[in-house]
Amino acid sequence: MNRVKLFSGEQIPLEMHKPKIVQKIRLVPPERRMQAMEEAGYNNFLLKNEDVFLDMLTDSGVNAMSDAQQAAMMMADDSYAGSQTFTRLERKCQEIFGTRHFLPAHQGRACEHLLAKVLVRPGMIVPTNYHFTTTKAHIVLSGGEVVEAYIPEALETTSTYPFKGNMDVEKLEALIEEHGAEQVAFVRMEAGTNLIGGQPFSLANLAQVRDLCTRYGLILVLDASLLADNLHFIKEREEECRGLTIREITRSIADLVDVIYFSARKLGCARGGGICTNREDLFVKLRELLPLYEGFLTYGGMSVREMEAIAVGLEETMDEDMISQGPQFIAYMVEELQKRCVPVVTPPGGLGCHLNAAEFVDHLPQEQYPAGALAAALYLVSGIRGMERGTMSEARDAEGNEVLADLELLRLAVPRRVYTLSHVKYAIDRITWLYQHRRLIGGLHFVDEPQTLRFFLGRLAPLSPWPEQLVGKFEEDLGC
Ligand SMILES: *Cc1c(COP(=O)(O)O)cnc(C)c1O
Numbered sequence: 001m002n003r004v005k006l007f008s009g010e011q012i013p014l015e016m017h018k019p020k021i022v023q024k025i026r027l028v029p030p031e032r033r034m035q036a037m038e039e040a041g042y043n044n045f046l047l048k049n050e051d052v053f054l055d056m057l058t059d060s061g062v063n064a065m066s067d068a069q070q071a072a073m074m075m076a077d078d079s080y081a082g083s084q085t086f087t088r089l090e091r092k093c094q095e096i097f098g099t100r101h102f103l104p105a106h107q108g109r110a111c112e113h114l115l116a117k118v119l120v121r122p123g124m125i126v127p128t129n130y131h132f133t134t135t136k137a138h139i140v141l142s143g144g145e146v147v148e149a150y151i152p153e154a155l156e157t158t159s160t161y162p163f164k165g166n167m168d169v170e171k172l173e174a175l176i177e178e179h180g181a182e183q184v185a186f187v188r189m190e191a192g193t194n195l196i197g198g199q200p201f202s203l204a205n206l207a208q209v210r211d212l213c214t215r216y217g218l219i220l221v222l223d224a225s226l227l228a229d230n231l232h233f234i235k236e237r238e239e240e241c242r243g244l245t246i247r248e249i250t251r252s253i254a255d256l257v258d259v260i261y262f263s264a265r266k267l268g269c270a271r272g273g274g275i276c277t278n279r280e281d282l283f284v285k286l287r288e289l290l291p292l293y294e295g296f297l298t299y300g301g302m303s304v305r306e307m308e309a310i311a312v313g314l315e316e317t318m319d320e321d322m323i324s325q326g327p328q329f330i331a332y333m334v335e336e337l338q339k340r341c342v343p344v345v346t347p348p349g350g351l352g353c354h355l356n357a358a359e360f361v362d363h364l365p366q367e368q369y370p371a372g373a374l375a376a377a378l379y380l381v382s383g384i385r386g387m388e389r390g391t392m393s394e395a396r397d398a399e400g401n402e403v404l405a406d407l408e409l410l411r412l413a414v415p416r417r418v419y420t421l422s423h424v425k426y427a428i429d430r431i432t433w434l435y436q437h438r439r440l441i442g443g444l445h446f447v448d449e450p451q452t453l454r455f456f457l458g459r460l461a462p463l464s465p466w467p468e469q470l471v472g473k474f475e476e477d478l479g480c
Helices: 030-039 067-073 084-097 108-119 133-141 169-179 203-216 227-237 246-256 280-293 304-317 320-339 370-382 421-436 466-479
Strands: 003-005 011-013 101-105 125-128 145-148 187-190 220-223 259-263 273-277 352-356 387-389 409-413 444-448 459-462
Touching: 011 320, 030 370, 030 466, 067 304, 084 101, 084 246, 084 273, 084 304, 101 108, 101 280, 108 133, 108 259, 108 273, 108 280, 125 169, 133 145, 169 203, 187 203, 203 220, 203 246, 220 246, 227 246, 227 304, 227 320, 273 280, 304 320, 320 352, 320 421, 370 387, 370 409, 370 421, 370 444, 370 459, 370 466
Parallel strands: 125 145, 125 187, 187 220, 220 259
Antiparallel strands: 003 011, 101 273, 259 273, 352 409, 387 409, 444 459
16 A cells, blocks of 8 residues: 555555665756757657656656665575576566466567467467557567457557556457467466556456466467566456555466566566476477577576576565555556546556547647657657557558557656655646647658668658647746
C-alpha cells in the first residue's frame, strides 16, 4: 500500500524508496526547445537528451536501480564459463518461476529471435492476445504470421474493463480449428500488453488459454517483459487473487506456461533478457543456437554486472511496494487528467499514461500524424519527451499509401522509481494547458521518410507556422 490520504482529502501515491544517486536534468527555455525540435525534424526520437527535461519516451533500460542492485554488480564474476554470476541468476529464476532451465540472452528481442528460429516454420501462425513490434518481426522473418485474438474491449480507449489484455478464448479456439493445431507454432500471451496501453490479463484468462493449449497439444509462451505491472493488477483487480502474495501469483502464472521469456530492460530494472522453461526438448534446441547468436551459455551477450542486477531486480519485483509504484503514479496521472477532461486511455495501465491523440487533436486527420504532432507540441510547451504510437509508427503499404493506425496515442512512459510526484504534477499541468489550447496544434508531414521503421529516423516539418504560434501563446500565458 503506497497510496495515502492527506488531511486535505487529497490522495497521493507515496514513494516507498528514496534517491541515493541522482542525475541532473535541465529545463531549457522555450526558444531553445523550438530550435531543438527544428533540429530534430519534429521527431522526438531525434532530440538530444540534454534538451529533454522529463524523458517519457520509454520504460526500456531507464528504470532506476536499487542500492542492492548496484552493490550486487560489484560482486560480478567475469569468468567466461562456469561463472558464479550465471548460477546466481539461474537459481533466482528457478526459485521465482519454478523452472529448471535458464538461457541468458542480450535483450527481449533476442529471446524472440531464438524462439522463432526453433518453433516457427513457413506458413505457421502464432496466435496472441496482442502483437508486439519485435515479436512480430521475428515471427514474420521465420515465415510465420502473427494472428491476434484480443477481446473487443482491448481497442476501446475509454473503458472500465479491468483486463483489456485478455485473450478471446473462443476466437483462439476458432483460429486453431481453422488452421489446424499442427500449423500453430505456439500460443503467445503478453503480460502487461504493451501496445494497447500496458493492459493486463487475468490469471483466470491465462488458465483458460492453458486448458485450450493442453487440449490441442500446443506450446504456451509468456512474454513476461511487463510482468511486474501485470502482477500488480492481478493482485489489485482480480477478486480470487486478493489473498495471494506477489510470489504466489508469479508462481501460479509460471506453472501455467511452457516457456517464459523477458526483457530485463523492463522486468528486473536492468538490461538484458532470458528464457526460462521446464521443457527439456525446447531447452536443448534453444541451447544449440545460443552460442551462435548471443554468446556462451553463461552470459548470452549480457554483461555479468547486469546479470547480477537482474537477479536482485527479479527478487525486488516480488515486493508489492516496488511493483505498485509505476502503476500508482500512472493511475494518479490518468485520474488527474480525466478530472481536467483530457482524453486518456482508461483504465490506467502499467508502462505509462497514454493520451488519446485522436480526440485531443480531433481537428487533425490521421494523414497529418495527430499523435506525432501532439508529441512535438507537448515537448515545445514542457520539455517532456513522449512517444508517438499512431500512424507515424506504421509503414506504408506496397503501393505507397498510408496505413492508418487503429489508435492514435501519445505514450508518456513512467520509468520505474525514476520520477517524483512533482514531476508528474508538472506534466499534468502542461498537458492541461496544451489541451486548453489544442486548436493551436497543427499537422506534420514527412520531408525525409525512410523506407523501414520511419518513426525512428524520419524527419518532418509542420504544415503551417503553428509551432511559433503555440510557443508564443505559451510564453504570453506564462508571463502573466
Ligand atoms: C520491450 C519489449 C520486448 C522487447 O524487449 P527488448 O529488450 O527491447 O528487446 C518484447 N516484448 C515486450 C512486451 C516488450 O515490452
